[in-house]
Amino acid sequence: MRSLLFAAFCFAAGCTAQLASVDTYLSTEVPAAKAGLLANIGPSGSKSSGAKAGVIIASPSTSNPDYLYTWTRDAALVFKTLTQLYASSQDATLRTTLDDYVAAQTTLQQVSNPSGTVSTGGLGEPKFNVNLTAFTGAWGRPQRDGPALRATALIQYANWLISNGNTSYVTSKVWPVVKLDLDYTANYWNQSGFDLWEEVNSSSFFTTAAQLRALHEGATLATKLGQTSSASSYNAQIPNVYCFLQSYWNPTDKYVTSNTGGGRSGKDANSIIASIHTFDAAAGCDVTTFQPCSDKALANHKAYVDSFRSIYSINSGFASNAAVATGRYPEDVYYDGNPWYLTTFAAAEQLYDALTVWKSLGALNITSTSLAFFQQFSPSVTTGTYSSSSSTYTSLTSAIRNYADGFLAIAAEYTPSNGALAEQYEKKSGTPLSAADLTWSYAALVTANNARSGYTQASWGASGLTLPGTCVGNSGPTVAVTFNENASTVFGENIYITGSIDALSNWSTGDSLLLSSANYPVWSLTVNIPASTSFEYKYIRINNGSVTWESDPNRSYTTGASGSATIGDTWR
Ligand code: NOJ
Numbered sequence: 001m002r003s004l005l006f007a008a009f010c011f012a013a014g015c016t017a018q019l020a021s022v023d024t025y026l027s028t029e030v031p032a033a034k035a036g037l038l039a040n041i042g043p044s045g046s047k048s049s050g051a052k053a054g055v056i057i058a059s060p061s062t063s064n065p066d067y068l069y070t071w072t073r074d075a076a077l078v079f080k081t082l083t084q085l086y087a088s089s090q091d092a093t094l095r096t097t098l099d100d101y102v103a104a105q106t107t108l109q110q111v112s113n114p115s116g117t118v119s120t121g122g123l124g125e126p127k128f129n130v131n132l133t134a135f136t137g138a139w140g141r142p143q144r145d146g147p148a149l150r151a152t153a154l155i156q157y158a159n160w161l162i163s164n165g166n167t168s169y170v171t172s173k174v175w176p177v178v179k180l181d182l183d184y185t186a187n188y189w190n191q192s193g194f195d196l197w198e199e200v201n202s203s204s205f206f207t208t209a210a211q212l213r214a215l216h217e218g219a220t221l222a223t224k225l226g227q228t229s230s231a232s233s234y235n236a237q238i239p240n241v242y243c244f245l246q247s248y249w250n251p252t253d254k255y256v257t258s259n260t261g262g263g264r265s266g267k268d269a270n271s272i273i274a275s276i277h278t279f280d281a282a283a284g285c286d287v288t289t290f291q292p293c294s295d296k297a298l299a300n301h302k303a304y305v306d307s308f309r310s311i312y313s314i315n316s317g318f319a320s321n322a323a324v325a326t327g328r329y330p331e332d333v334y335y336d337g338n339p340w341y342l343t344t345f346a347a348a349e350q351l352y353d354a355l356t357v358w359k360s361l362g363a364l365n366i367t368s369t370s371l372a373f374f375q376q377f378s379p380s381v382t383t384g385t386y387s388s389s390s391s392t393y394t395s396l397t398s399a400i401r402n403y404a405d406g407f408l409a410i411a412a413e414y415t416p417s418n419g420a421l422a423e424q425y426e427k428k429s430g431t432p433l434s435a436a437d438l439t440w441s442y443a444a445l446v447t448a449n450n451a452r453s454g455y456t457q458a459s460w461g462a463s464g465l466t467l468p469g470t471c472v473g474n475s476g477p478t479v480a481v482t483f484n485e486n487a488s489t490v491f492g493e494n495i496y497i498t499g500s501i502d503a504l505s506n507w508s509t510g511d512s513l514l515l516s517s518a519n520y521p522v523w524s525l526t527v528n529i530p531a532s533t534s535f536e537y538k539y540i541r542i543n544n545g546s547v548t549w550e551s552d553p554n555r556s557y558t559t560g561a562s563g564s565a566t567i568g569d570t571w572r
Pocket residue numbers: 197198199334
């Protein structure tokens with residue numbers, strides 16, 4: 001009820017009441033969140049429950065759900081927050097914790113686990129026991145965002161250390177961990193894996209965005225440290241990853257389809273969290289790196305938020321342009337599908353980041369892609385560039401600031417008085433739900449608060465990337481499909497395959513692919529075909545230029561999300 005009043009007041013009176021309440025909330029919640037975060041780090045955090053030094057637990061909850069593990073993703077995002085606090089001199093006491101994390105990750109990388117060893121894919125393992133041993137139960141593995149996120153977190157720390165005269169520690173302790181993570185990323189980015197919510201096995205926007213950032217800033221660090229062959233191997237993959245990142249955009253409905261698989265709408269906090277993770281104020285509103293103020297990221301923000309308006313009853317009664325509670329994605333059924341604190345904070349953070357950049361650019365730009373986002377705040381606004389001296393700029397930016405604060409006000413309403421942040425808050429009552437004291441929830445509040453005060457991290461070089469003129473070739477995960485066709489032939493006659501997709505030359509006969517007769521009469525060829533793709537094909541025989549097709553109908557096949565496949569056919 002409280003936020004309803006705030007929302008109403010907001011439109012009538014410029015949100016004075018809401019601003020006051022958000023400031024009040026943050027004045028107690030930011031210290032509570034920092035304390036909550038530190039309590040979850042071993043060995044001495046008060047809730048770290050036996051975790052080894054430098055191990056960041058996901059939550060002290062040991063049942064319903066059991067989150068007493070360390071996830072590479074959560075820990076890296078939390079570490080990134082810690083370095084933000086440390087490097088911005090908000091907390092100089094964190095140094096030991098940072099170095100403990102470096103040491104713990106050095107150990108963890110070497111732990112053999114169900115995803116493999118350090119050199120056979122084990123870095124994609126999503127979570128470990130808090131005593132630094134492998135978790136061997138069933139899980140959605142591998143998850144390929146972890147190494148990239150950890151690299152980014154450590155690179156941020158490394159850059160701070162280098163500019164503060166400690167390059168030797170970087171070279172001896174930090175770089176070796178970063179290098180393994182980036183080698184993994186360069187090798188495996190093109191293979192499918194589970195998304196950040198550990199459910200969909202495909203390619204995922206957040207993962208690709210994290211990989212792009214890590215490889216780019218990693219190549220820069222490698223160069224700085226004289227690691228030239230690492231730098232060139234990361235640089236070699238960057239155009240491919242960068243191109244692939246563009247392919248998630250849905251131009252018709254104007255949002256990012258967060259996963260290439262999974263059969264969902266694709267509207268997902270995945271993309272919101274990607275935009276804040278890859279935020280680089282120096283890149284302005286660059287759309288190719290999906291900066292928070294880019295037209296695509298703003299259109300996507302609207303599509304994401306709108307997808308929760310009617311599905312949580314705590315959102316009912318709000319104006320269609322008011323901030324509301326948001327969750328992971330609208331189809332979520334985990335704990336029956338509820339809003340999450342960290343996603344609600346992320347919705348605010350993207351907008352604070354956007355405001356910071358518009359302020360530094362002295363203007364904001366509205367395109368046909370972002371028009372609907374801006375019309376939420378001014379139904380009659382039109383496309384164009386509005387300088388900071390215009391009244392349109394002033395009214396839009398103040399409305400957007402209030403809108404961003406609105407997300408914090410919602411979370412504030414459902415934060416218990418002791419400031420504890422669980423994973424979720426229940427969609428009908430707003431009662432905290434699922435894992436208590438989720439470390440990532442605390443980190444998300446801290447970074448949203450920093451963004452609200454205009455804090456920006458050091459540039460990761462987003463503006464120095466060049467998108468290839470045409471994005472061809474490497475477009476995500478493939479499945480190696482072996483076609484075996486049993487066909488007797490006469491001398492001079494060969495068996496070829498052609499089909500409905502690029503990889504099978506689009507039904508061309510002239511460019512059809514020759515099979516090998518090494519195991520005659522079985523003709524054979526392995527083709528890398530995009531994952532999760534349906535296609536049709538046929539074999540043809542060609543003898544001295546004359547083409548004979550197999551009889552109808554066309555053959556068809558759908559690739560899985562990953563791996564390889566073998567198809568056995570017989571000429572007909
Ligand atoms: C646990 C995962 O952590 C969570 O993200 C997922 O939604 C559930 N398992 C159900 O798959």
